[in-house]
Amino acid sequence: MGVLGSLAFGPVAAAWGRRALAQPACTLTPEQIEGPFYLDQARIREAISEGKPGVPLQLILRVLEASASCAPIPKAAVDVWQCDALGIYSGYEGAAIAPRHVEPVDDKTFLRGTQLTDGAGGVRFRTIYPGWYQGRTPHVHLKLRVGAEAATTQLYFPDEVTNAVYARAPYDRHPNRDTTNARDRFLGPIADKSLVMWTMARDGDGYVAVATVALRTS
DSSP states (O other): OGGGGSTTSOHHHHHHHHHHTSSOOOSOOOOOOOOTTOOOOOOBOSBOOTTOOSOEEEEEEEEEESSTTOOBOTTOEEEEEOOOTTSOOTTOTTOOOOSSOOOOSSOOOTTEEEEEOOTTSEEEEEEEOOOOOTTOOOEEEEEEEETTEEEEEEEEOOHHHHHHHHTSTTGGGSOOOOOOGGGOTTTTTOSOGGGGBOEEEEETTEEEEEEEEEEOOO
16 A cells, blocks of 8 residues: 555554555445534545644555455545544534534534545545544544545444543543443444454554445446
8 A cells, every 4th residue: 555655654553554454355334324523625634633632543544346356446535534532523512413414613624634545545544543422432434435426434443442542641531431332323233343443553652543445336
Protein backbone atom coordinates (compact mmCIF):
# COMPACT_ATOMS: atom_id res chain seq x y z
CA MET A 1 0.00 0.00 0.00
CA GLY A 2 1.26 3.41 -0.89
CA VAL A 3 -0.06 4.85 2.37
CA LEU A 4 2.29 2.57 4.29
CA GLY A 5 5.37 4.06 2.71
CA SER A 6 5.20 7.62 4.00
CA LEU A 7 7.83 8.89 6.40
CA ALA A 8 5.17 9.91 8.92
CA PHE A 9 4.31 6.26 9.43
CA GLY A 10 6.81 4.51 11.73
CA PRO A 11 8.72 1.52 10.30
CA VAL A 12 7.40 -0.94 12.90
CA ALA A 13 3.79 0.09 12.36
CA ALA A 14 4.27 0.11 8.59
CA ALA A 15 5.61 -3.45 8.61
CA TRP A 16 2.75 -4.59 10.83
CA GLY A 17 0.22 -2.88 8.59
CA ARG A 18 1.59 -4.62 5.51
CA ARG A 19 1.28 -8.01 7.24
CA ALA A 20 -2.26 -7.25 8.42
CA LEU A 21 -3.36 -6.43 4.88
CA ALA A 22 -1.41 -9.17 3.11
CA GLN A 23 -4.43 -11.47 2.85
CA PRO A 24 -7.46 -9.25 2.27
CA ALA A 25 -11.02 -10.32 3.05
CA CYS A 26 -13.25 -9.83 0.03
CA THR A 27 -16.53 -10.69 1.72
CA LEU A 28 -19.02 -7.86 1.26
CA THR A 29 -18.82 -5.45 4.20
CA PRO A 30 -22.22 -5.07 5.90
CA GLU A 31 -23.78 -1.65 5.48
CA GLN A 32 -24.96 0.15 8.61
CA ILE A 33 -26.95 3.21 9.57
CA GLU A 34 -25.41 6.58 8.69
CA GLY A 35 -26.58 8.13 11.94
CA PRO A 36 -27.64 11.71 12.60
CA PHE A 37 -24.28 13.49 12.44
CA TYR A 38 -22.94 13.01 8.90
CA LEU A 39 -21.89 16.19 7.06
CA ASP A 40 -21.07 16.10 3.36
CA GLN A 41 -18.08 18.43 3.51
CA ALA A 42 -15.50 16.72 1.26
CA ARG A 43 -12.65 18.03 3.43
CA ILE A 44 -9.71 16.33 1.71
CA ARG A 45 -7.17 15.75 4.45
CA GLU A 46 -5.30 12.98 6.23
CA ALA A 47 -4.96 14.60 9.68
CA ILE A 48 -8.43 15.21 11.12
CA SER A 49 -8.05 15.76 14.87
CA GLU A 50 -7.64 19.58 14.66
CA GLY A 51 -5.80 19.47 17.99
CA LYS A 52 -8.48 17.54 19.86
CA PRO A 53 -6.81 15.74 22.81
CA GLY A 54 -6.77 11.98 22.89
CA VAL A 55 -4.76 8.83 22.30
CA PRO A 56 -3.15 9.01 18.82
CA LEU A 57 -4.71 6.67 16.29
CA GLN A 58 -3.85 5.92 12.68
CA LEU A 59 -6.63 4.38 10.59
CA ILE A 60 -5.53 2.37 7.56
CA LEU A 61 -8.19 1.17 5.15
CA ARG A 62 -7.99 -0.89 2.03
CA VAL A 63 -10.99 -0.78 -0.29
CA LEU A 64 -11.50 -3.86 -2.46
CA GLU A 65 -14.04 -5.39 -4.82
CA ALA A 66 -16.33 -7.88 -3.07
CA SER A 67 -15.69 -10.48 -5.75
CA ALA A 68 -13.41 -13.39 -6.56
CA SER A 69 -10.88 -10.95 -8.01
CA CYS A 70 -10.47 -9.04 -4.72
CA ALA A 71 -9.29 -6.19 -6.93
CA PRO A 72 -8.31 -2.94 -5.22
CA ILE A 73 -10.55 0.05 -5.92
CA PRO A 74 -8.50 3.18 -6.68
CA LYS A 75 -9.85 6.72 -6.43
CA ALA A 76 -12.67 5.74 -4.10
CA ALA A 77 -13.73 8.67 -1.92
CA VAL A 78 -13.62 7.63 1.74
CA ASP A 79 -15.35 9.89 4.27
CA VAL A 80 -14.76 9.27 7.97
CA TRP A 81 -16.36 10.93 10.98
CA GLN A 82 -16.26 10.17 14.69
CA CYS A 83 -16.81 11.71 18.10
CA ASP A 84 -14.06 13.15 20.29
CA ALA A 85 -12.73 11.71 23.56
CA LEU A 86 -15.80 12.95 25.45
CA GLY A 87 -18.34 11.62 22.96
CA ILE A 88 -19.04 14.86 21.03
CA TYR A 89 -19.27 15.21 17.23
CA SER A 90 -18.11 18.41 15.57
CA GLY A 91 -21.05 20.54 14.53
CA TYR A 92 -23.27 19.02 17.21
CA GLU A 93 -22.07 19.99 20.67
CA GLY A 94 -25.14 19.94 22.88
CA ALA A 95 -27.33 18.36 20.18
CA ALA A 96 -29.54 15.43 21.09
CA ILE A 97 -28.92 11.99 19.59
CA ALA A 98 -31.56 11.34 16.92
CA PRO A 99 -32.35 8.41 14.62
CA ARG A 100 -31.96 10.47 11.44
CA HIS A 101 -29.82 13.34 10.21
CA VAL A 102 -30.11 16.61 12.08
CA GLU A 103 -28.78 20.00 11.04
CA PRO A 104 -25.52 21.11 12.73
CA VAL A 105 -25.62 23.66 15.51
CA ASP A 106 -22.10 25.07 14.93
CA ASP A 107 -19.46 25.20 12.18
CA LYS A 108 -16.77 23.04 13.82
CA THR A 109 -15.15 20.32 11.68
CA PHE A 110 -12.86 18.29 13.97
CA LEU A 111 -12.61 14.53 13.43
CA ARG A 112 -14.04 14.60 9.92
CA GLY A 113 -12.20 14.12 6.66
CA THR A 114 -12.07 12.62 3.20
CA GLN A 115 -9.32 10.84 1.29
CA LEU A 116 -9.12 9.20 -2.13
CA THR A 117 -7.74 5.67 -2.24
CA ASP A 118 -4.42 5.11 -4.01
CA GLY A 119 -3.72 2.55 -6.74
CA ALA A 120 -3.72 -0.27 -4.19
CA GLY A 121 -7.08 0.82 -2.75
CA GLY A 122 -5.36 2.21 0.33
CA VAL A 123 -6.05 5.28 2.42
CA ARG A 124 -4.93 6.53 5.83
CA PHE A 125 -6.24 8.98 8.42
CA ARG A 126 -4.45 10.37 11.47
CA THR A 127 -6.89 10.93 14.30
CA ILE A 128 -7.52 10.12 17.98
CA TYR A 129 -9.23 7.14 19.55
CA PRO A 130 -12.97 7.92 19.70
CA GLY A 131 -14.86 8.30 22.95
CA TRP A 132 -18.30 6.95 23.73
CA TYR A 133 -21.78 8.35 24.11
CA GLN A 134 -24.95 6.91 25.58
CA GLY A 135 -26.11 3.65 24.02
CA ARG A 136 -23.15 3.15 21.68
CA THR A 137 -19.86 1.33 21.79
CA PRO A 138 -16.95 3.33 20.27
CA HIS A 139 -16.89 3.34 16.47
CA VAL A 140 -15.81 5.23 13.37
CA HIS A 141 -18.31 6.01 10.60
CA LEU A 142 -17.38 5.52 6.95
CA LYS A 143 -19.07 6.51 3.71
CA LEU A 144 -17.46 5.27 0.51
CA ARG A 145 -18.23 6.52 -2.98
CA VAL A 146 -17.15 4.84 -6.21
CA GLY A 147 -18.63 6.61 -9.20
CA ALA A 148 -22.39 6.71 -8.69
CA GLU A 149 -22.28 3.96 -6.06
CA ALA A 150 -22.16 4.73 -2.32
CA ALA A 151 -21.98 2.56 0.79
CA THR A 152 -22.07 3.47 4.48
CA THR A 153 -20.85 1.45 7.45
CA GLN A 154 -19.23 1.68 10.88
CA LEU A 155 -16.07 0.02 12.17
CA TYR A 156 -15.55 -1.02 15.80
CA PHE A 157 -12.70 -1.52 18.28
CA PRO A 158 -11.83 -4.51 20.52
CA ASP A 159 -13.21 -3.97 24.02
CA GLU A 160 -9.87 -4.73 25.64
CA VAL A 161 -8.22 -1.88 23.71
CA THR A 162 -11.07 0.47 24.53
CA ASN A 163 -10.80 -0.36 28.23
CA ALA A 164 -7.08 0.44 28.23
CA VAL A 165 -7.59 3.72 26.37
CA TYR A 166 -10.47 4.88 28.54
CA ALA A 167 -8.34 4.56 31.68
CA ARG A 168 -6.19 7.39 30.31
CA ALA A 169 -6.75 11.15 30.11
CA PRO A 170 -8.86 12.78 28.76
CA TYR A 171 -11.18 9.77 28.44
CA ASP A 172 -11.25 9.29 32.22
CA ARG A 173 -13.21 12.55 32.43
CA HIS A 174 -16.14 10.64 30.86
CA PRO A 175 -16.32 7.43 32.92
CA ASN A 176 -18.90 4.64 33.26
CA ARG A 177 -19.25 3.61 29.62
CA ASP A 178 -22.71 2.10 29.34
CA THR A 179 -22.37 -0.02 26.16
CA THR A 180 -19.81 -2.66 25.18
CA ASN A 181 -19.52 -4.34 21.80
CA ALA A 182 -21.77 -7.18 22.96
CA ARG A 183 -24.56 -4.77 23.86
CA ASP A 184 -24.38 -2.36 20.91
CA ARG A 185 -27.65 -2.40 18.98
CA PHE A 186 -26.03 -1.90 15.59
CA LEU A 187 -23.04 -4.22 15.99
CA GLY A 188 -25.12 -6.95 17.63
CA PRO A 189 -27.14 -8.06 14.56
CA ILE A 190 -24.04 -8.54 12.38
CA ALA A 191 -23.31 -12.26 12.17
CA ASP A 192 -19.61 -12.02 11.27
CA LYS A 193 -18.38 -9.18 13.43
CA SER A 194 -14.82 -9.54 12.09
CA LEU A 195 -16.07 -7.82 8.92
CA VAL A 196 -16.61 -4.56 10.83
CA MET A 197 -13.79 -4.70 13.39
CA TRP A 198 -10.47 -2.90 13.29
CA THR A 199 -7.34 -5.01 13.72
CA MET A 200 -5.25 -3.16 16.31
CA ALA A 201 -1.60 -2.80 17.27
CA ARG A 202 0.29 -0.43 19.55
CA ASP A 203 2.18 2.36 17.81
CA GLY A 204 4.31 4.24 20.32
CA ASP A 205 1.97 6.15 22.63
CA GLY A 206 -1.03 5.33 20.45
CA TYR A 207 -2.42 2.70 18.12
CA VAL A 208 -2.69 1.77 14.49
CA ALA A 209 -5.95 0.25 13.27
CA VAL A 210 -6.27 -1.64 9.99
CA ALA A 211 -9.40 -2.78 8.16
CA THR A 212 -10.48 -3.99 4.73
CA VAL A 213 -13.76 -2.75 3.27
CA ALA A 214 -15.17 -4.81 0.40
CA LEU A 215 -17.72 -3.22 -1.94
CA ARG A 216 -19.74 -4.17 -5.00
CA THR A 217 -19.30 -1.53 -7.67
CA SER A 218 -21.54 -3.06 -10.34
